[in-house]
Amino acid sequence: MKVLVVGPGGREHAIVRALLADSSVYEVHSAPGNAGIAALVPTHQLDANDPDAVTALARKLEVDLVVIGPEAPLVAGVSDALREAGFPVFGPSRAAAELEGSKAFAKQVMAGAGVPTAMAKVASNAEEAAEALDTFGAPYVVKDDGLAAGKGVVVTTDRAEALAHAQSCFDAGGDVVIEEFLDGPEVSLFVLSDGKNVVPLAPAQDFKRIFDGDEGPNTGGMGAYSPLDWAPEGLVEEVVSRVAQPTIDEMAHRGTPFVGVLYCGLALTSRGLRVIEFNARFGDPETQAVLARLRTPLGGLLLAAAKGQLETVETLRWSPKSAVAVVLAAANYPDKPQTGDRIRGVKKANALEGVHVLHAGTAADDDGKLVSAGGRVLAVVGLGEDLVEARERAYEGAGLIQLDGAQFRRDIASKAARDSIEIPGHPSSQRTEGI
Numbered sequence: 562m563k564v565l566v567v568g569p570g571g572r573e574h575a576i577v578r579a580l581l582a583d584s585s586v587y588e589v590h591s592a593p594g595n596a597g598i599a600a601l602v603p604t605h606q607l608d609a610n611d612p613d614a615v616t617a618l619a620r621k622l623e624v625d626l627v628v629i630g631p632e633a634p635l636v637a638g639v640s641d642a643l644r645e646a647g648f649p650v651f652g653p654s655r656a657a658a659e660l661e662g663s664k665a666f667a668k669q670v671m672a673g674a675g676v677p678t679a680m681a682k683v684a685s686n687a688e689e690a691a692e693a694l695d696t697f698g699a700p701y702v703v704k705d706d707g708l709a710a711g712k713g714v715v716v717t718t719d720r721a722e723a724l725a726h727a728q729s730c731f732d733a734g735g736d737v738v739i740e741e742f743l744d745g746p747e748v749s750l751f752v753l754s755d756g757k758n759v760v761p762l763a764p765a766q767d768f769k770r771i772f773d774g775d776e777g778p779n780t781g782g783m784g785a786y787s788p789l790d791w792a793p794e795g796l797v798e799e800v801v802s803r804v805a806q807p808t809i810d811e812m813a814h815r816g817t818p819f820v821g822v823l824y825c826g827l828a829l830t831s832r833g834l835r836v837i838e839f840n841a842r843f844g845d846p847e848t849q850a851v852l853a854r855l856r857t858p859l860g861g862l863l864l865a866a867a868k869g870q871l872e873t874v875e876t877l878r879w880s881p882k883s884a885v886a887v888v889l890a891a892a893n894y895p896d897k898p899q900t901g902d903r904i905r906g907v908k909k910a911n912a913l914e915g916v917h918v919l920h921a922g923t924a925a926d927d928d929g930k931l932v933s934a935g936g937r938v939l940a941v942v943g944l945g946e947d948l949v950e951a952r953e954r955a956y957e958g959a960g961l962i963q964l965d966g967a968q969f970r971r972d973i974a975s976k977a978a979r980d981s982i983e984i985p986g987h988p989s990s991q992r993t994e995g996i
Contacts, residue, residue, distance in 0.1 A: 562860060563588040565619055566598075567609050567639065567652075568630030571888075571921035571940045572845040574598050575852045576628060576859070578919070583858035590622055596931055597920025609634045612642030619648050626651065626864050629821075632842050636662040640821075649867035653841050656817040660808075661824075661841040664706050664738040671836060674811035676804050678836040679740040679828075690727040693739035694720060702743075703727050704838075706736040714769075714779050716742070743828035743835050745985045748789060749847045750797065750825045752805040753862060756818030758871040759805050760862070761797050763854060763879055764789050765847040766977070771895060773972045780895045781937055784973030785847040786885045786948060787854055791982045793829070800825055804836055820866060831985035849886040849919050849940045854879050882944045885951040885974045887959050889939045891922065892966025898922075898936035902965045907931065907939070910958035915944040915951070918958065933964060948978040 564580055566573050566589065574597050580586045581601060592615065594604030607614045610633050619627055627643050629635055629652030638655035652658075659666045665683045670676075682693040683706070694701050701723035703715045715726040727737045751762040765787040771777035789796075804825055812819040824840035824847075852859065856878040865871050891898035900922070910918050919942060922935015939962065943955030952974055959969055976982050 562586055562625035562864065563622065564590070564860060565622060565624045565627045566591045566630060567615055567627065567634055569593050569595050569609065570630065570845060570935075571919045571937065572843050572848045573630040574919040574921070575849045576630060576843070577601055578917075579852045579855065579859040580628075583860035585858060586860040590618075590624070592618055595920045595934070596923040596925050597918070599925070610637040610639065612637065612639045615639050616642045616646050616648075619643060620646065624648065626860070626867060628652065628863055630842060632658065632661050632840065635821075635841050649864060651821055651863040651867045653819050653821040654817065657812055657819040657821075658841040659817075660812070660819070660839045662707060664704050664838070665736065667839050668738065670808060670811050670815075674807035676807055676836055677834055679743050681738050681740040683736055683738055684727060685736050686731060687724065687728055690724060690731075690737060690739060694723055697739065697741045700742040702740040704738045704740065705730050706738055716779075743830050743837060745828050745830040746982050747837065748792065748796070748827045748829060749785070749844055750800050750805075750827065751843060751847070751851065752801065752823045752825060753866045753871060754805075754809050754819050754821065754823055755866045755869045755871040756813060756820045757809070757869065759801060759809055759823075760866075760871050760874055760877065761801055761805065762851055762877070763787050764792060764797060765851050766974075767844065767847050768970060768973055771890070771968065771970075773970050778895055780890070782844070782846045783888045783890065783970045784886055784940075785850045786883065786951070786974035786977065787847070787850045788879075788883065789977070790948075791977060791980065791984075793984065796829075799834060800827065803834065808839070820869075829984045845921070845937075846886045846888050846940050849942050850884040853884040853886075853917075853942050853944055854882060856880055880944070882946060883948045883951040884942060884944050885948065885955040886919075886940045886942045887955045887969055887973050888921075888937050889941065889959060889962060889964060890937050890968045891933050891935070891964070892968065894936040894968060898933075899966055900933050900935065901926075902933045904931040904933060904938065904962065904964050906962040909961045910941060913954060913958050913961075915954045916958040917942050918962070938964060938967070948974050952978055
């Protein structure tokens with residue numbers, strides 16, 4: 562099959578790489594892509610959020626499947642235009658993508674589906690925000706209601722900081738969702754859906770804060786790893802039965818079937834499983850770690866979802882190895898990142914055993930040299946027999962890459978590698994420290 566992948570980032574590079582390993586896929590195109598993707602497949606420069614432009618390209622290329630990576634094109638209705646033109650699309654409609662586009666809408670769906678989640682209040686002004694903050698108490702959790710590229714959440718014990726974030730959202734014309742704080746380690750689970758059936762992938766854990774020890778502001782994600790050997794037995798089955806399938810059923814009942822990947826951001830709390838958030842696409846950087854372990858051909862999976870045929874998919878096959886993805890971010894990220902800086906050492910990192918480098922915010926300059934072009938620039942993925950070896954390989958690769966002012970966390974998967982993650986209230990958890 563011929564596939565068009567829409568999006569410019571590390572998630573899309575991981576998807577392209579996995580598609581090229583599928584024998585049923587004979588040609589892959591990307592729009593707009595990045596420097597790493599351009600080294601693998603033809604790229605086409607267009608506005609990924611423009612339904613007409615993406616549809617015109619799909620027609621020109623006569624593709625068999627379109628895979629939409631980022632959230633913005635989904636909320637912009639790109640998948641709707643493609644489906645109207647007759648293309649199989651992996652990615653939810655504009656209406657279904659509201660699961661990510663609006664935190665308030667997602668809470669309504671979860672309530673209708675009986676999905677366990679944090680208690681929350683929607684606030685439209687400072688008075689409502691202050692009342693909600695006082696209701697739930699510290700630590701305060703304040704979320705932009707709309708899209709924020711993973712950076713629209715503030716978790717703080719400082720009430721003034723929480724109110725200030727809420728006010729910035731009001732000033733921009735948006736609402737906020739204020740929630741109770743959820744304790745316990747976080748888990749990310751991708752679930753493929755064809756609008757009716759669901760197929761879970763392997764769980765992962767990501768790291769949102771910019772600095773080691775979960776310090777500093779939230780980012781789009783600074784690293785991830787998979788599998789989660791510390792997770793309770795039956796966790797994936799519980800998420801499917803209590804979260805994913807009820808949500809997909811509720812969306813179908815509302816007349817907005819969800820076709821694509823439902824990202825379930827979860828907390829394993831002292832009161833049991835709770836949903837932190839939904840996303841309507843593959844998460845980044847979890848995708849880089851999860852797809853590194855997937856052995857079932859990806860193209861066939863995504864096409865089955867797009868065509869409503871997931872019930873025909875056989876049990877997924879996974880590598881027994883562990884994967885750790887370490888994100889290299891530009892100087893000054895997550896504020897206004899420094900861009901245009903020369904990147905060196907990627908070929909050396911790629912030459913290491915068990916290491917591959919995925920591009921996110923990269924481009925080629927006028928001389929064809931690799932330069933930074935975004936906040937999160939690269940993800941170095943290490944594969945090993947266990948998390949210890951996978952971490953060693955990922956960090957060896959990261960150490961070979963040169964970028965002025967580059968930032969990366971040095972504690973990705975470290976607690977899991979030490980077997981020191983505690984699940985509150987879980988009888989089998991004898992560990993000393995949580996994430």
